[in-house]
Amino acid sequence: MTLADEIRVAERHVRVGQRHIRRQRTIISDLEAKGLPAGEAIHFLDLLEQNQRAHLDERDRLRRLSQSVN
Numbered sequence: 256m257t258l259a260d261e262i263r264v265a266e267r268h269v270r271v272g273q274r275h276i277r278r279q280r281t282i283i284s285d286l287e288a289k290g291l292p293a294g295e296a297i298h299f300l301d302l303l304e305q306n307q308r309a310h311l312d313e314r315d316r317l318r319r320l321s322q323s324v325n
Contacts, residue, residue: 258317258320258321258324259321261317262314262317262318262321265310265313265314265317266314268310268313268314269307269310269311269314272303272306272307272310273307275303276300276303276304276307279296279299279300279303280300282296283296283297283300
């Protein structure tokens with residue numbers, strides 16, 4: 256896999272992560288609007304956000320590597 260391929264994969268992970276986070280926030284809002292417990296959903300959102308930070312870090316690392324190569 257080339258560096259460009261790795262960057263594309265990392266960018267896809269970031270996009271998918273963004274969708275998951277948006278969806279989870281919607282779920283939390285729906286639960287709270289219905290007066291239902293949202294603690295587990297909030298905890299899961301925290302995990303998704305941690306994972307997203309890792310995806311962003313990896314994407315940024317690959318971009319920096321690509322710039323140093325070019």
